[in-house]
Structures are given as structure tokens and as C-alpha cells.
Amino acid sequence: MTTTISRSILILALMVFSSKLSAADEPSKSGTTDIQLQREKIMLAEIQSIRVTSTESGFPESFEEKPIFRYTDPARSYVAAAVWKLGATGRPRAIITTELHRQFRGQPIISYEFLSLTESEFTAAGNAETWSPSSSSLEFKPVPNAPTPDAAPRRRFLQMKEIVNRFSGEETNIGEEYRFRLLPQPIDRYKPTDAEAADGGIFIAAYGTNPEVLLFVESDGATWRYAAGRLSGADKISLSIDGELAWTGPPCRFEFDADAAYTSSRSGIEIPGIAPDGSEIKTTSKPGRDE
DSSP, X not given: OHHHHHHHHHHHHHHHHHHHHHHHHHHHHHHHHHHHHHHHHHHHHHHHTOEEEOSSTTOOSSOOSSOSEEEEEGGGTEXXXXXXXXXXXXXXXXXXXXXXXXXXXTEEEEEEEEEEOOSSOOEEESSSOEEOOSSOSOOOEEOTTOOOOOSSHHHHHHHHHHHHTTEEEEEEETTEEEEOEEOSSOSEEXXXXXXXXXXXXXXXXXXXXXXXXXXEEEEESSOEEEEEEEOOOOSEEEEEETTEEEEEOOOOOSSOOTXXXXXXXXXXXXXXXXXXXXOBOOOOSOXXXXX
16 A cells, blocks of 8 residues: 555656646747737738628628638748638638738738639728729639549548649749649638539648649539639749649739739738847737838
């Protein structure tokens, strides 16, 4: 019994010691998480500021408050970024990305990319810009040599992923060429029509984890088709399927274009943990938008 009690005391002591070590480690983890949460709150506030209007009945009036994808891009100095969709069900009507950049032209900024996915007219007005695209970025094409969509959802999803694996992508920007990788999991699943075997997914062609192209793969229940939309201001951008050119990104302007199906903008903002020169700092002050 004495041996059992001694062993129990030893186990208890180790548990207490272990919990103290975990508590000692917590400040650094908590600090990092807190900074990231502050950065995410800034992006969420920007998305919440957007009000959407349209003459179409039932058109979504705001973007979903939970991003469908989060990422960073240290190589390009993005410390936090997210992808947001317009519309809770079906294929989204639009996409907006928000990216916190530690320094651009002498100051920290928040940058946005706007991608229209519908032919319906709408206006999205927020802190950043007022955007009224006149068209959709998407032009669907049949997937060559694709199987008939399976009636079983799980097997249909595997078909979708097999189709995505056939794609590759690249872009050229300021003379530099970059190759993309297709992330294996969709960032959004949806049902594009009421057909029994209708299915759809949004996949990312990424540089690192930074989305450069959104690839839409859909079944109408009878056939598979695809479309793509740029999330990059690169000079040239394209996707191929089985080594053959499948999509080329249309030209875009570097400045904000209010009626374009794809456009981008940027503005100065205070970023938690980032000094005006772009270096890392510890901060306790509450950040906010530059007026």
C-alpha cells in the first residue's frame, strides 16, 4: 500500500509540474494568438461594413462573416489574409479577399480583391470601395474526357478531386514566372442547381497558400464543367488541363475599377504587431483604420 500511495503521489506531482510547464509556455502562445485574432477582427470589420444591394429578389445583402479560407504569405509580406463569400447557399455570387500587408509604399496596408461570380447586377459598398460589377468572371466549359457524374455523393466528390488533379497553373508578373499548386481540398462545396446529382466545389490554385486562381468544378447531374477566376494582378495568368491550355486570365488594371468583374484596391491601416516601417513590434494599443 505504501508503494501504491508513493507512486500516486509521484504521478500527482508530475501532473502538477507538467501543468506548470504548460502554463509557463502559455504567454507566448497566447500573445501570438491574440495578435492574430486582432488582425482577423480588423478584416472582419471591413467585411461587416459592406452592404449589398440588388434589384434581384432574394439577393444576399451581406458577405458571410466566416471566411471560407485563411492564409498568410510571408514571402510577399502578408501577415494575415482571408477569402469571404457572398451567399450562404449555392454557388457564391461574389468573392472578396482581404490581405494585411506589413508595408506597401511606405506604410502597412489592407488590400482587397473583388471577384464577381454572377451576371446579376449588384452594388457592394463598404469602407474600402463601392463596387458595381457589370458581369461575371466565370465562363464555364465542359471538362474534357470526364466521367458521368456518379449518383453517390462520396464517389462524385472523388471524381471532382480527380478532375482538379488534372489541372496546373502559372503566372508571369514583372518578368518573373511562378507555378501554382492545386490545393487538394475545396474551400467551399455547394449545389449549383436542383438536379439530383448536382454538385460543385471551389478549389485554389496557389502560390504557397496564397490563392492566385479560383477553380470552380461543377456537375449539373449529367456532365462536368469548370470555370476559373483570377485573384491576382499578374501580367499573365493561366490554367492548363492535361497539359493543354484551359483558361487565360483576362487583362486587369492595377487601379480599382468599380464596374470590373475582377478588380483590387488598397488603403493604409494600422496592423497589430507591425510598426509603420513594417517591422514586428509588441503593442497593447487598439489598432484602427487610417482616416
